[in-house]
Amino acid sequence: MHAIRLHTFGPAENLTYESVDDPSPGPGQIRIAVAAAGVHLLDTVLRAGERGPLPEPPPLPTIPGREVAGVVESLGEGVAGLWLGKRVVAHLGFAPGGYAELAVVDVDRVHEIPGNLDFAQAVAMIGTGRTAMGIVQFSELGAGSVVVVPAPAGGLGTLLVQYAAHAGATVIGVAGGPEKVAMAQANGADPAVDHTDPEWPEKVRARLGGRPATVVFDGVGGPVARAAVGLLGPGGQHLVFGWSSGEPYAVEGLSEQVLGPVMTRKAGGPNPVRTLESRALAEAAEGRLVPAVRRFPLAEAADAHRALETRRTTGKVVLEP
Template sequence: VGEGVDPGWVGKRVVARGQSGYAERMTASVEEVVEVPDGLAFPQAAAVLHDGATALMLVGKGEIAKGEQVLVTAATGGAGSLLVQLARDAGARVIAAARGERKLRLARELGAEVAVDYSEEGWDARVREAAGGEGVDLAFDGAGGELGGVAFGTVAKGGRFVTYGTSNGGFAQIDQQAAEQRQIRAINALMDGPPPPDVVRDTLARALALAAEGRITPVIGATYPLERAADAHRSLAERATLGKSLLMV
């Protein structure tokens, strides 16, 4: 440890949200370091490192209530797969949207009661039907772009729409007038900028604890040796991945 850092950190298993992670060794500020709970392996801790805190913060913004109908798009991505589990753990009925049967099957395994393919025409109508006809109480949009705009249309009057993803070409295209008319609270989770470091650290510690308790299970879709980082990025670009991809050193 560096000068002025508590030597009690020596020997502890830790993770850190630092920069320059594509390396065998790195340094991190002590403010970024979080201890890994007993019983949680390093690969699982690494998979929770970024998206675990993100998913918990999104759940806080969405204010899930027991018994609500919740849509999660990009439901088998790093954050989406955790949102499915957290929403289910909160007592919600989860409707997942993803692309392809392999991802739909995983979404159901994670706890989604209904899974729809958003590459198929009319998927939004199937979501509304699955939610009883009026639409969902809350939607988490991890896709963005035009697809996110369609997801917004599945939210019932008086519901909430939390957007955080841009993989489909920017943030969701939302009709603000329609949002006001339908009394929908639309929340761009990233507009306020990153939260304070202590909030991120505390939220990550909560996510790691949930994973250690088995209440959430990070999905590790693939692992690559460090020298194959380009292959990992290629799979991400082709949208062929499930959950998180890890580089192993």
């Protein structure tokens, strides 16, 4: 099979398209003919040699990627034959191997793809979608809510805008550049503003007629988060799930970090991660969430990483063999 391999930590050009041996499914595993592989910002962190949330960086050489969708084409020992030929999606956890034409995964991580979703959309929901479901569970949204979403044109921001708008909230999208502002508006943000305009907070206040924001969904941090938090009224929520700007921003007594482990504890149940994945796929199957996707050929994984790191993407970045 063909796969993307990383032999040395460093820049995106260290990702190489190679021919490698096919993986074999072990007991309790299936092998998927990959039709779409998700690219996550964490992938770029690991590629650079940082460990992110892992105890240590992955051993080299490695095939990056932790989100795949495709068709089951081989079964390991003990796996029911009914899985063969099914359209499935899976998050591989912290085990890499997604940037490839074939991927092996434990069958208990797999979800059958609802019939109305394509492979790329399913990949977007299994990782980014489950994160969106993890975030929104911390806030009760309704017609009286005023929600601020920085980076509303990204894979996660798009889903947060759609979810809040569907709940009846007023959604403020804070994007970077006219194209992303237009995309936020199309997904339900009204108003959507350009954060490169230094007067954007004043324009939002004027548009809202003095209504304060009630929630800030913040994965950006830095000056944008600082200005967004300034829009909150008494009792408002600043929910922090990342800081893509490289600069965390929090206010003591106001800001709450809702990173991965906190999300799963909130979801509860015997398998909270799977619960969030199922919710995300169900939202997409019902049409309440429509993930935006930016597609790259598998062989151009380095270009996908560069585009993601320089914020030249909208929606979820996906590789297609």
